Amino acid sequence: MKRFSIHAEQKGECSEIICGTNALSALSELPARDTLVFTDENVFRLYRDALARYFPQCPVHAMPAGEQNKTQETLFALLGAMADAGMRRNGRIVCLGGGVVGDVGGLASALYMRGIECVQIPTTLLAQVDSSVGGKTAIDFYGVKNLVGAFKQPERVIADPVFFKTLPAREIRCGLGEIVKHGALCGELFDKLRENKNRLTDLTFLAEIVSENIAFKARVVEKDAREAGLRKCLNLGHTTGHALELFDGTLSHGEYVLVGILYEAELARRYTECDEAYLAQLKEIALCALGGMPDLPPAEDAARFALLDKKNTQAGTVTVTAPTARGEYALLEIPFGEYAAALAQIREELC
Ligand code: NAD
Ligand code: GLY
Numbered sequence: 001m002k003r004f005s006i007h008a009e010q011k012g013e014c015s016e017i018i019c020g021t022n023a024l025s026a027l028s029e030l031p032a033r034d035t036l037v038f039t040d041e042n043v044f045r046l047y048r049d050a051l052a053r054y055f056p057q058c059p060v061h062a063m064p065a066g067e068q069n070k071t072q073e074t075l076f077a078l079l080g081a082m083a084d085a086g087m088r089r090n091g092r093i094v095c096l097g098g099g100v101v102g103d104v105g106g107l108a109s110a111l112y113m114r115g116i117e118c119v120q121i122p123t124t125l126l127a128q129v130d131s132s133v134g135g136k137t138a139i140d141f142y143g144v145k146n147l148v149g150a151f152k153q154p155e156r157v158i159a160d161p162v163f164f165k166t167l168p169a170r171e172i173r174c175g176l177g178e179i180v181k182h183g184a185l186c187g188e189l190f191d192k193l194r195e196n197k198n199r200l201t202d203l204t205f206l207a208e209i210v211s212e213n214i215a216f217k218a219r220v221v222e223k224d225a226r227e228a229g230l231r232k233c234l235n236l237g238h239t240t241g242h243a244l245e246l247f248d249g250t251l252s253h254g255e256y257v258l259v260g261i262l263y264e265a266e267l268a269r270r271y272t273e274c275d276e277a278y279l280a281q282l283k284e285i286a287l288c289a290l291g292g293m294p295d296l297p298p299a300e301d302a303a304r305f306a307l308l309d310k311k312n313t314q315a316g317t318v319t320v321t322a323p324t325a326r327g328e329y330a331l332l333e334i335p336f337g338e339y340a341a342a343l344a345q346i347r348e349e350l351c
Helices: 023-029 041-054 073-085 097-114 127-129 161-168 169-185 187-195 201-224 228-233 239-247 251-272 276-290 299-308 336-348
Strands: 003-006 014-019 035-040 059-065 092-097 118-123 136-141 144-151 154-159 317-325 328-335
Touching: 003 201, 014 023, 014 169, 014 201, 023 097, 023 154, 035 073, 035 097, 041 059, 041 092, 059 073, 059 097, 073 097, 073 136, 092 097, 097 118, 097 127, 097 136, 097 144, 118 127, 127 161, 127 169, 127 201, 144 299, 154 201, 161 201, 169 187, 169 228, 169 251, 169 276, 187 201, 187 276, 228 239, 228 317, 239 251, 239 299, 239 317, 251 276, 251 317, 251 328, 251 336, 276 317, 299 317, 299 336, 317 336, 328 336
Parallel strands: 014 154, 035 059, 035 092, 092 118, 118 154
Antiparallel strands: 003 014, 136 144, 317 328
16 A cells, blocks of 8 residues: 655645555544545445445435536535535545546535535546546536536545456556556656556556556646646547547547557657657557557548647647657647548558
């Protein structure tokens, strides 16, 4: 079990991170407070007994599972449950679940009485290595993902790999998208993934590398909690991955991120003086994580969805964080026509 803190520069917020085998034992150290547990119906079904053991007497509110429920209705139902439970400003919400529970519960913790304590207990691989850390909270609104949200660091994140045992294979792959993204940005993590490329889905290996992923993300968040600059690097693989996801929607988010990394490594070859041998290794890791090349949708048709990316900085151009060498990346501003033509060519090469 490892412990460290994230001190986000802005607002002086601090999160304590406890991760690794048996991290859940740290729950016994939480100061006594009125606590409401927020989860989703799947996680509640799987972990009802553990919940009763760790949070006896605490009210539990379970949302219907899934991204389609990351809505204002779910948020306000949760805020209503908090009010019904008579929670006060010194109360605490515990978010036990994947990234959807964490994002909605985190936002409720920012809003209720203008901010109460939040403890994140992420139960998916994606939530452990990415979404529970860093203080981004949100709901989807008006058909736009994460349109309404707030930055609020959770007071604690308790990430225990015990939850991976019940995760479907698809959810493991989903988390691998973010892990390979971190590997493309962090040299030490890249080496570890390269050395273990044939056991990327092995639960023992994943339990080992969660803490390094969190530590890497923590370093980025400490320097740029509100995504003014550096934190944009965490968009690697996502511009193209999101565009394909919006157009096609048959793979998981993480699988699209992995495919996005393949495309954006090729963009780096076209637009930067990159390390070709490194990019070949990165692509091999992404392919291992994917378990082979999936059917790719027509990229020139999907490209237009990249124009909707909120990280674009100029009209008519697409902003891409492209991997260039071990632990290095470049921010590219590519005119839309060139981007779409390049994606079409790259698709031919990848298939
Ligand atoms: P999710 O929360 O929908 O969970 C995926 C599925 O796994 C759900 O059906 C859930 O009920 C189930 N599940 C959760 N834990 C389980 C377990 N231990 N065993 C079996 N099933 C389990 O999805 P996710 O992939 O965890 O998160 C995706 C969300 O995270 C998206 O909404 C995305 O926008 C958000 N996100 C946020 C950030 C951030 O920085 N805040 C970063 C990345 C992603
Ligand atoms: N998942 C990207 C970020 O937290 O900034």
